[in-house]
Amino acid sequence: xxxxxxxxxxxxxxxxxxxxxxxxxxxxxxxxxxxxxxxxxxxxxxxxxxxxxxxxxxxxxxxxxxxxxxxxxxxxxxxxxxxxxxxxxxxxxxxxxxxxxxxxxxxxxxxxxxxxxxxxxxxxx
Amino acid sequence: xxxxxxxxxxxxxxxxxxxxxxxxxxxxxxxxxxxxxxxxxxxxxxxxxxxxxxxxxxxxxxxxxxxxxxxxxxxxxxxxxxxxxxxxxxxxxxxxxxxxxxxxxxxxxxxxxxxxxxxxxxxxx
DNA sequence: CGTCAACATAGACATTTATCTAAATAAGAG
DNA sequence: CTCTTATTTAGATAAATGTCTATGTTGACG
Numbered sequence: 267x268x269x270x271x272x273x274x275x276x277x278x279x280x281x282x283x284x285x286x287x288x289x290x291x292x293x294x295x296x297x298x299x300x301x302x303x304x305x306x307x308x309x310x311x312x313x314x315x316x317x318x319x320x321x322x323x324x325x326x327x328x329x330x331x332x333x334x335x336x337x338x339x340x341x342x343x344x345x346x347x348x349x350x351x352x353x354x355x356x357x358x359x360x361x362x363x364x365x366x367x368x369x370x371x372x373x374x375x376x377x378x379x380x381x382x383x384x385x386x387x388x389x390x391x
Numbered sequence: 392x393x394x395x396x397x398x399x400x401x402x403x404x405x406x407x408x409x410x411x412x413x414x415x416x417x418x419x420x421x422x423x424x425x426x427x428x429x430x431x432x433x434x435x436x437x438x439x440x441x442x443x444x445x446x447x448x449x450x451x452x453x454x455x456x457x458x459x460x461x462x463x464x465x466x467x468x469x470x471x472x473x474x475x476x477x478x479x480x481x482x483x484x485x486x487x488x489x490x491x492x493x494x495x496x497x498x499x500x501x502x503x504x505x506x507x508x509x510x511x512x513x514x515x516x
Numbered sequence: 517c518g519t520c521a522a523c524a525t526a527g528a529c530a531t532t533t534a535t536c537t538a539a540a541t542a543a544g545a546g
Numbered sequence: 547c548t549c550t551t552a553t554t555t556a557g558a559t560a561a562a563t564g565t566c567t568a569t570g571t572t573g574a575c576g
Contacts, residue, residue: 291442292449292497298465301439301446309437313564314426317433321421329417333523340423345565347524366522366573372417377509384506438534458553470535472554491543491552 287379290386307380310356315339316349323359323370330371412504415511432505435481440464441474448484448495455496 288300296304311317322336323329337346350370353359358377359370413425421429436442447461448454462471475495478484483502484495 291446291502292454294446294450296443296446298439298443301443305437305439305442308433308442312430312434312437314423314430315564317416317430318421318423318426321416321419321426324417325419341564342566343522344524344526344567348564351524363523363572368523377416381506381509381511384502385510386506440534466534467536468552469537469554473534476554488542488553493553 287376288383291383292386304380304383307356307358307376310353310358313349315341315345316353319346319349320353320358320372324372324377330369332367332369334367336370412501413508416508417511429505429508432481432483432501435478435483438474440466440470441478444471444474445478445483445497449497449502455494457492457494459492461495 288296288304311320318339319336322339323331326335333346333350337343339346341349350359350361354361354370358373360373361368361370363369413421413429436445443464444461447464448456451460458468458471458475462468464471466474475484475486479486479495483498485498486493486495488494
């Protein structure tokens with residue numbers, strides 16, 4: 267009980283730019299507040315149309331796409347806009363207007379944080 | 392064009408027991424069918440109560456927990472059962488009855504596959 | 517200013533979902 | 547077989563959600 271404050275190396279698996287969200291799901295039970303915030307992010311990816319839109323943005327050249335590039339997912343244009351807004355509210359996308367077009371891009375740290383809650387958790391068995 | 396079949400090393404970042412689900416979200420746009428299947432998994436973790444239950448199972452000693460161990464999340468016991476069923480239908484949990492109790496455990500390959508869709512995707516910017 | 521194009525907002529509507537209570541099933545103890 | 551405990555199923559209900567059409571907003575271009 268002498269080196270409590272000294273060593274911040276206890277979680278070495280987390281890369282640099284990862285948002286400080288929550289521990290891996292296997293580490294300890296999430297609190298109610300943690301679950302509330304984190305579930306909101308997973309929920310944002312829990313709709314097929316939104317997941318496709320997200321994938322379209324994430325895989326687009328330059329890491330960003332304007333709405334006109336990704337509007338072909340089988341729903342009306344206002345519905346696309348609605349889903350993009352939800353992804354933005356969840357913190358997964360950010361948007362910027364440049365002239366006539368609005369460009370969306372992924373928020374890499376948030377995605378990485380979500381991924382680590384799952385991958386850093388796997389080999390607990 | 393001579394070693395097409397020889398080298399399965401083209402996706403070296405995917406560990407062994409990972410379920411063959413979908414590519415990283417940054418690799419290419421998901422098809423409608425892929426999005427449908429994958430969104431169902433993310434959706435399962437998109438509810439605060441379910442996420443807590445999942446975390447409780449995942450972090451429990453031995454990688455499994457009986458329902459009686461994890462029923463304290465603020466909702467009624469039938470609601471807990473309902474959510475566990477959903478997690479099971481999504482492929483994230485499996486269950487086994489042993490005597491009086493039913494034990495739930497995480498499906499590591501599915502979790503890893505979900506994690507990789509996010510983490511293998513991050514540094515595309 | 518007027519018009520067109522890209523995108524967002526508002527409101528309506530049908531479906532899904534999370535939750536509860538009540539009842540059913542499963543298994544061990546006496 | 548009966549009683550008790552653990553868990554699931556059934557049915558009801560209020561709230562959330564995804565989608566649409568119609569309309570508003572913003573910026574570029576004559």
